[in-house]
Amino acid sequence: MQLADILKQGAVKILGGCTSKKRLFHDLGALAEQSYHTPAGDVIDALIEREGLGPTGVGHGIALPHARLSEVDKVHGIFLRLEKPLNFDSVDRQPVDLIFALLAPEEAGVEHLRALALVSRTMRNPDICAKLRANSDPSTLYAILTENQSSQAA
Template sequence: MKISDLLKPDALVADLKATDKNALLEELTAALVRVEKGLDRSLVVDVLKERERLGSTGIGDGVAIPHGKLKNIDHLMLSFGRSLEGIDFDAMDGRPAHLFFLLIAPEDSVGIHLKTLARISKLLKTPQARERLMQATDAGDIYRIIVAEEANL
């Protein structure tokens, strides 16, 4: 499953307004709801907060991948956001996160959910990819960079 197939351009936020973890989860969920009509925003946020209570999804190097599973959905859902200021996300390296992929998966998915998390991690593994995303001028530019970086995986 390609990230660019899951991520709709309207679910990208080039300049997040959030300044803390909970506000970030709300803002990226709002972006997801824009493209996934009928999705229960408060339920998604609750699932994400519960997952964060188990352990931070801040993986370090300025990246976080908040994720969770929902009943009654039949496909993976993805949004992306960039914080120019950075948000404390309790990352393993103690540094703020700037690049966020939010992933929601069907409750019964295991393999595809984990493969997508791994693919996102791989996409953002190189400093060059992260730097290109940080330097992007707008959401359209971010989307084009994600597509180009994914082609190199």
């Protein structure tokens, strides 16, 4: 599995101003509906429910919100870069500016975990994060995320 298998180019966006975690989940829901035809309301509800179990801010300015939905047929990714970092109740108490959300089918046990591990490995790479933070074009961000996977596979 590579990021290009789960992330569409149209599911990468830069947000100028996001004032709350709830607002962020609304933005993720809208992008999921636009990119993957998954109802925004269902995505928002599932992300909020999952976040209620514990924050998905993993530290170093990164959040990996994820949820399972019956409306999803395979794992889908959504990447957002925030121009202004947002308090996300992260483990290191630092605000987040890089968000990689995953939406998985309800029955996707191993596939969901493999995708989450892949995204986590990618986002732990400080060079990739620096490049993501230094660029303001969604196409470039998509290329950074997906090129890394090709070079790791080689």
